[in-house]
Amino acid sequence: MSPITPTREERQARNAADAQGASIAKKAEIDAMLARLHSLSDEHFRVHPDELTWTDVGTLGHYAELLRRIIDCAFREGDHAEIA
Numbered sequence: 294m295s296p297i298t299p300t301r302e303e304r305q306a307r308n309a310a311d312a313q314g315a316s317i318a319k320k321a322e323i324d325a326m327l328a329r330l331h332s333l334s335d336e337h338f339r340v341h342p343d344e345l346t347w348t349d350v351g352t353l354g355h356y357a358e359l360l361r362r363i364i365d366c367a368f369r370e371g372d373h374a375e376i377a
Contacts, residue, residue, distance in 0.1 A: 299307070333339065338356075340349050365371035 365373045
């Protein structure tokens with residue numbers, strides 16, 4: 294007896310369900326990273342404000358630049374802005 298081949302609609306439904314599950318997992322991953330980053334920010338990025346150096350400022354600038362790239366991509370701003 295040969296296995297029953299799923300119909301196109303069944304394959305599409307399975308694919309959509311798989312994509313939805315993967316999307317939920319990725320969103321949870323991003324949410325966890327954002328929560329960790331928020332916690333680190335609440336801790337002043339592990340540097341006491343009275344002990345800040347220019348190296349710390351440079352590190353924060355690097356973090357800000359990386360986040361700016363994400364924000365620009367997510368909101369279609371900066372280099373990712375749509376040209377009208």
